[in-house]
Amino acid sequence: MARKQTTIKQVIEVSTTWQEAVQGFLFWKQAQGKSLTAINDYRQHLQKGSLTATLTVGNLHN
Secondary structure (H helix, E strand, O other), rough: OOOOOOOOOOOOOOOHHHHHHHHHHHHHHHHHHOOOHHHHHHHHHHHHHHHHHHHHHHHHHO
C-alpha cells in the first residue's frame, strides 16, 4: 500500500512597497541574463501599469 505524502507549506508575510517589488523583479530578470533592452521594456511596462492602477484606484474613491 502506498504511503500518503504530506506537504508542509511555510507562509512568509512580507511587507513591501510597489517600487521595492518592481526593483526586485527587475533584479531577478537581470540575474536570469535578460538583455538591457528587455529589462528596460519590463520597467516601462510596469511603470505604465502602476500609473493605470493608481488612476483606477483613484477613480474608485471619487
